[in-house]
Amino acid sequence: MATFSLLVTANPHSSQGQFSAIQFAKTLISQGHILKRVFFYADGVLVASRLNCPPSDEYNLTKTWAKLAIEHDFELVACVTVAMKRGITNAAEAERNALTGDNLDPAFEISGLGQLTEAMLESDRLVTFG
Amino acid sequence: MATFSLLVTANPHSSQGQFSAIQFAKTLISQGHILKRVFFYADGVLVASRLNCPPSDEYNLTKTWAKLAIEHDFELVACVTVAMKRGITNAAEAERNALTGDNLDPAFEISGLGQLTEAMLESDRLVTFG
Amino acid sequence: MTTLYILNNPDLFQQCSAVLDENDGLLLIENAVVLAQQLEPKTAGFVLEEDLVARGLDSNGSWGNKDYDGFVALTLEYDKTVSWL
Amino acid sequence: MTTLYILNNPDLFQQCSAVLDENDGLLLIENAVVLAQQLEPKTAGFVLEEDLVARGLDSNGSWGNKDYDGFVALTLEYDKTVSWL
């Protein structure tokens, strides 16, 4: 039994990487391994918006990550610097930056790059999906 | 004197295309040409979020488009289908889709792909920045 | 240490191949699976079966087919993974 | 009709070159400006000066330097533009 963390940098709207990451996450969990944390960086953070609204007959990546994380107790962390730049913000950061509104899905948290480094040090494997 | 429209599909956060499109727009206007419409499609629509918050010493593409469009009276139109999928929504679309919040910058409007076709037919040149 | 390279962009195959050591493996995923019909692997070469099936493709037989269960197992057989972007 | 191809991705140079007719032009912008140091144009070839300067680069002289004023003018000299993505 191994502990995994994932680094997801793939754009959820124009590439396949987030689909691949979810499939990989489901599979490792089904094999009895542990998923500690999924860290979203670069365009990967775009999946953390609760306003993402694909057509109703299509897969909702944001809700799929949220459901999976709650069921299997792992963390969904978006890097704060790249998230703010990309218009992904929680209420606290919105207020600090005088933005009118927020859009972070409640299953995700915003934090620093240190959470990636920690995931590297505390997991047996880190796999990147870009 | 010619009439231009631009099609902008470039991701504003991870590529240079929107910087190039703005520079091109400024230049054609300074030469006395007319800019009719900038149509945002694919990842290009991400620039239409008023929550985009780059570090304060960096160029804010959303505000730059907004200022330019107001000064020179051209339209900023984001394609509705790809915008909703990407979490870019105005209040009306948010309500229709039961989303909790909206983020469209007031200088932009959301409309259909027909606005691209119309721009093609009513401009002397359409230049794409992807 | 041995490395499993994971390639998803067919345009970067030459770049990625240039750094492969003889004990390293290469797994083709996403749009890079099209290469499994066109090329031979230089070292241990694998292709993600679900991504082939999604596109209506088969491997040419010289790449080892791995499903997602095999993908997870591969990441543990090698000492680390490098996603070539 | 004549076409001005606009290329911003150096990895797609071969693809784009394969469709160029002799009366067409090719303008290198963004990261594709690095090609202006390495290659010769097949037909009329241009490179965007601001993108060279931004990267600390020069053209090798066989590509015509165009600033943004020249870029806008080029799009009017050719019958249409194709951004090769």
Next chain:
Amino acid sequence: MRKRLSIIFNKAPYGTQSGRELLDIALMAAAFDMDISALFIEDGVYQLLDNQQPDILHMKNHSSTFKALELYGIETALVSEDALIHRRLSQSQLLPVAQPAKQNELQSIIAQSDFVFML
């Protein structure tokens, strides 16, 4: 005179959304009665493979729309012979919606177009 539009598919499906989002542009322009050509070159020929099953990865299958191109009023659909040969693909593996074309035919269509889109 009707304006001519070419849409160039040069990427395999699903790894990027470009195929699907280009297709939407083609369908919209067809509704405006433009004269539209769909050109499949390089890895774009994989867009036409028969028997795609992206649903196993929860992705939407857009290949059925290619079967309906003519229905939507898109009468010209060409696939690069060179691209097929280079990829060891035969016409029989593809949806029967595009005619094989040589490089100079493809170039000629592009040359005659008023607008050309890629993504």
Next chain:
Amino acid sequence: MRKRLSIIFNKAPYGTQSGRELLDIALMAAAFDMDISALFIEDGVYQLLDNQQPDILHMKNHSSTFKALELYGIETALVSEDALIHRRLSQSQLLPVAQPAKQNELQSIIAQSDFVFML
């Protein structure tokens, strides 16, 4: 034992944000006292060109951070000799922060790393 991390730069600057966002990962990992190598290969060697002026296009210049790599605790910075030759670039055109390295030296660094990032 200190964990070893390699960051591989393989794209020219400004056309994508990858150089800058990779650099941020390197700086953060250095603060955690990892043993970090920055490797410049393929078009990534252009990241090191002297005299970059992206500010003329309103883009942020991140090349000054490369000058401070050592200061941040990143002691190994290698640039591919093959990549320079292929691009007709000489070491003198680059910021004096990276040592030229042969392909097998670069491969050896990657092989010895616990983690490798690209973007």
